[in-house]
Amino acid sequence: MMAKNLFLLPGDGIGPEAMGEVRKIIGYMNSAMKADFVLDEGLVGGCAYDAYGAAISEEDMAKAMKADAVLFGAVGGPKWDHVPYEVRPEAGLLRLRKDLELFANLRPAICYPALASASSLKPELVEGLDILIVRELTGGVYFGEPKEIIDLGNGQKRGIDTQVYDTYEIERIASVAFELARTRKNAVCSMEKRNVMKSGVLWNQVVTETHKRSYPDVKLEHMLADAGGMQLVRQPKQFDVIVTDNLFGDMLSDVAAMLTGSLGMLPSASLGAPDAKTGKRKALYEPVHGSAPDIAGKGIANPIAMIASFAMCLRYSFNMVKEADNLEKAIANVLDQGIRTGDIMAEGCQKVGTSEMGDAILKEFANLS
Ligand code: NAI
Numbered sequence: 139m140m141a142k143n144l145f146l147l148p149g150d151g152i153g154p155e156a157m158g159e160v161r162k163i164i165g166y167m168n169s170a171m172k173a174d175f176v177l178d179e180g181l182v183g184g185c186a187y188d189a190y191g192a193a194i195s196e197e198d199m200a201k202a203m204k205a206d207a208v209l210f211g212a213v214g215g216p217k218w219d220h221v222p223y224e225v226r227p228e229a230g231l232l233r234l235r236k237d238l239e240l241f242a243n244l245r246p247a248i249c250y251p252a253l254a255s256a257s258s259l260k261p262e263l264v265e266g267l268d269i270l271i272v273r274e275l276t277g278g279v280y281f282g283e284p285k286e287i288i289d290l291g292n293g294q295k296r297g298i299d300t301q302v303y304d305t306y307e308i309e310r311i312a313s314v315a316f317e318l319a320r321t322r323k324n325a326v327c328s329m330e331k332r333n334v335m336k337s338g339v340l341w342n343q344v345v346t347e348t349h350k351r352s353y354p355d356v357k358l359e360h361m362l363a364d365a366g367g368m369q370l371v372r373q374p375k376q377f378d379v380i381v382t383d384n385l386f387g388d389m390l391s392d393v394a395a396m397l398t399g400s401l402g403m404l405p406s407a408s409l410g411a412p413d414a415k416t417g418k419r420k421a422l423y424e425p426v427h428g429s430a431p432d433i434a435g436k437g438i439a440n441p442i443a444m445i446a447s448f449a450m451c452l453r454y455s456f457n458m459v460k461e462a463d464n465l466e467k468a469i470a471n472v473l474d475q476g477i478r479t480g481d482i483m484a485e486g487c488q489k490v491g492t493s494e495m496g497d498a499i500l501k502e503f504a505n506l507s
């Protein structure tokens with residue numbers, strides 16, 4: 139079996155605590171399942187700034203570029219609020235996204251049955267929810283030029299951002315969405331604002347053409363992004379895969395995430411283009427939450443978002459579908475047993491710390507494997 143090279147960047151705050159629980163699972167998979175993961179580890183964020191004066195070193199960047207997948211914890215914290223803009227902790231993540239060309243951001247919104255009553259929606263609307271938002275991550279209004287504030291000279295200023303999408307950018311994100319849909323319920327809903335935006339007209343055309351040309355077997359629907367937002371909170375279970383641009387995706391993925399509960403539960407993946415020779419995509423997996431300085435170092439952080447991010451890594455980078463399913467099932471089972479970290483604690487449940495939660499999930503995972 140080919141070695142699977144993982145590059146770990148635990149980062150700051152609760153990042154290393156959460157990553158420790160993933161290390162346990164990897165250790166188990168290597169010894170009991172001969173999974174052949176080879177681990178290397180680097181510094182990113184504030185800890186890298188303290189060590190090298192940069193948010194990530196060139197050496198670690200090179201390792202991230204070579205790895206089969208990067209597992210990223212979280213960066214930042216009040217200690218580094220004063221550091222110069224170019225080397226602030228977030229710069230490490232932005233550099234990784236840019237150099238690895240991670241244009242597809244995958245944000246699942248899954249509702250674990252045991253947590254359905256914690257949703258802001260009625261439990262019956264979210265129970266069994268399993269949707270995947272595919273957000274374009276490297277284009278659109280966050281990067282388009284011109285992007286500036288102009289002094290109009292009459293006491294007025296003008297702020298300008300520009301939404302730009304080229305055909306190839308829409309084609310490649312649409313392809314990711316269609317391919318993922320085929321491994322799920324085979325349905326994609328594309329969201330834009332073609333009624334008021336030229337980039338939305340092009341988005342709609344290119345998604346439609348990509349579908350017709352290469353993925354006619356997948357069910358495709360188009361929605362205006364504002365209506366899509368309404369549908370997402372009205373009847374979220376109607377969706378399977380949602381594909382949308384950087385700006386709408388930023389908002390819609392946060393909305394979808396909160397349908398299903400706490401920040402400590404939410405994983406994500408960011409994928410690049412397939413390699414021309416091997417077909418493998420560069421990939422980075424990270425929890426949605428940040429470094430949680432308020433609880434860092436106390437051993438109480440919820441490791442589920444990080445562990446679920448690793449499950450996505452198994453699924454998307456290594457095609458270890460059964461192992462990914464089992465790991466996700468293990469999380470659901472532990473929640474069913476009433477085991478909870480503080481952030482998801484509920485009446486009648488057993489409160490545990492980071493390490494106990496990781497152990498409980500590993501035990502279930504071992505039982506299922
Ligand atoms: P945050 O996600 O770190 O924390 C928000 C709240 O949720 C806090 O009360 C925290 O204790 C709680 N929380 C988050 N993750 C949790 C977990 N796994 N278990 C239990 N509770 C959890 O966001 P915040 O406070 O806005 O930012 C803190 C720092 O993290 C800042 O320096 C920010 O820049 C950075 N950050 C980094 C991100 C990244 O590395 N991708 C993303 C978001 C923020």
Ligand code: MG
Nearest residue numbers: 388389391392
């Ligand atoms: Mg956001």
